[in-house]
């Protein structure tokens with residue numbers, strides 16, 4: 001059969017008009033031009049190696065600049081899957097559209113962060129709390145290069161270590177595990193005044209919630225394992241560079257270095273990624289709404305004096321909670337105009353209560369990670385030995401809000417009865 005006759009249906013939208021479509025539409029169609037068959041559901045390509053052209057004049061050696069057209073992140077040909085592969089390229093094409101930059105994937109969020117540090121090779125970095133694994137990666141870079149570290153929230157400490165041209169200010173927002181937000185533009189201004197890059201780990205605030213490039217970020221990172229995967233079944237890391245020419249050059253360097261680091265995401269994950277990202281907006285909107293409503297309910301319960309049974313029971317076991325919806329500020333409304341990330345933290349009245357709450361719940365799995373369709377709760381001490389032992393991290397899934405609320409309440413009741 002002739003190849004074109006297999007490609008039925010409407011032509012792929014002109015890529016130049018793609019940015020005018022909404023996020024939900026781009027998640028569905030940004031990769032249409034990469035359809036090589038008439039399948040509506042993307043085909044799965046697991047090959048690690050790809051046949052070269054049979055036409056000697058069309059052979060493009062791997063090191064040729066021609067393999068990538070200026071400004072494009074779609075290789076002219078696939079050669080070997082450590083360089084590129086069809087499912088992954090499709091996924092990256094959608095991610096570039098959703099992140100408003102040039103996106104590249106990695107085998108995990110941490111390998112993406114490692115690749116970013118390899119690319120920028122800073123002498124100094126300013127960083128706050130946040131995901132402990134990122135600090136572990138920095139430990140490796142300190143060993144390799146003598147990288148110096150300062151406290152993100154104390155710019156005087158940046159100057160004390162000489163943070164300047166080509167160095168890095170790294171902001172994780174919203175923050176793991178509390179879900180509190182930081183002002184990206186504020187840190188971008190401080191970084192740029194010193195000639196440093198602002199890198200943002202936006203894992204907890206996926207597209208639809210926030211766009212760090214719109215607030216001065218130079219690089220955006222995601223643990224794609226979380227909301228992009230969305231179903232707790234794939235590891236993935238994502239970096240995005242700015243959409244301009246310099247950003248494309250940085251992307252090309254990341255692409256060339258990923259070939260050598262070998263930290264490429266598997267082809268199966270690329271396929272899963274495309275399947276999952278189609279519903280990103282639906283999932284995250286619902287997760288965000290439910291989270292904000294739960295946080296609202298809990299925070300009102302903690303200060304209420306109405307004497308309701310639910311208030312009394314909540315006050316008996318819960319000390320406090322944290323989430324960006326409890327913060328205020330014009331910058332926050334600008335940065336997250338459509339809602340908040342779907343993770344928050346709960347401080348119980350004691351370590352014993354924090355250890356016990358997960359076992360009393362029916363709808364929340366007690367497990368690490370976040371961002372999936374299933375609600376998860378984690379007694380955070382299980383994976384982070386530096387965290388307050390009374391802290392639980394809660395990642396809200398797509399279950400019904402009233403069911404989740406009722407489940408939390410019945411668990412509080414059981415804990416209170418046991419006290």
Ligand SMILES: Cc1ncc(COP(=O)(O)O)c(C=O)c1O
Pocket residue numbers: 108109110111131133134172176201203204222223224225235236237369
């Ligand atoms: C904020 C943040 N960044 C990075 C990572 C690392 O991602 P991965 O587990 O895919 O390596 C995580 C993992 O939980 C995270 O929460």
